[in-house]
Amino acid sequence: MKRSDIGVTVIIYAFTLFFLVMTLELPPDAQTYPLCLIGGLLALNTLYLGRCLLRARGGAGVVNDLPEIFAGFQWKQFGVVCLSCVLYMIIMALAGFYAASLLYLAGMLWYLGVPRGQALATIGAMAAMIYCVFSLFLKVPLPVGLLFK
Template sequence: ISVVATFPPCIMLFNYITFFSNVGVGRFTQERLKRKSLTIIMKKSDFYVVAVIYAIGFWFLAMTLDLPEEAQTYPLVLICSLLTLNSLYFIQVCLKYRKKRTVRDDLPEIFHGFQVKQFVTVIIGAVIYLALMPVLGFYIDTALYLIGAMLLLNVKRLYIGIALVVMFAMVYGVFTLFLKVPLPVGMIFG
């Protein structure tokens, strides 16, 4: 039960820390200002982003509705937030298209420098993460996965430490203290 509910926040925090540690807030802002004229034109990747987020959101929604009613609150809030933000993004995409009536093919630009080996390693790590959850428990398994994935992505050790502290504090506060939902402890500590 808690694996379904905790996986999306872990992914969001991981993506947030990884993005800002690799790109940097200042550089990101400067690049956006330079490409301000390009942001008006709708991009081909916008279609794919919206479709993938809807698919993930509805998949998690279906899994959440199978949970006992008392365990559905937190996942439903996350999923509804995700789907609402995705819908707002879709509206923004449609408004871009309506304004210029053109779609820019940005897929070659997006996948320039794409590292297949790195991507596959992170995906395999996520599968192993889910498989080891019953054995190692949530906290140990999550710490190992986040440390390994962020080291693979060349994230600075400081950001790795910050991500672990923030994520574990958030999960402990929400699940243990507020919702009183037990997290998997694993066979080692169970």
């Protein structure tokens, strides 16, 4: 078992607990899909944790792999991505879900150096997928933003 495995499973359990609490605040009809996703994530995470524990019990022990994992960590890139997530939420409150999502995606693809053609194809495909899944299939009301109310 690697030390990073412990951190990853704990973080996933924390996220699923957070989203479970938020999901239970939704109306009962809106809880089905998120609960299925949360249940699946919990099951997969538990299976992974069990596999890691069996491997550790088999004599491998706990190996500290964190220095190797974070050897080439790019703090600047991490900071820019975190800051852009905060800006995404602010833009979503102002301009709505669709505009904020497409701006965020375009900005991140540009910042990470994705070629222009691939970025445009990705943005187009994601725009169509977001619209089809959320608006047509799930019929979920999405934030429209203060500018469009």
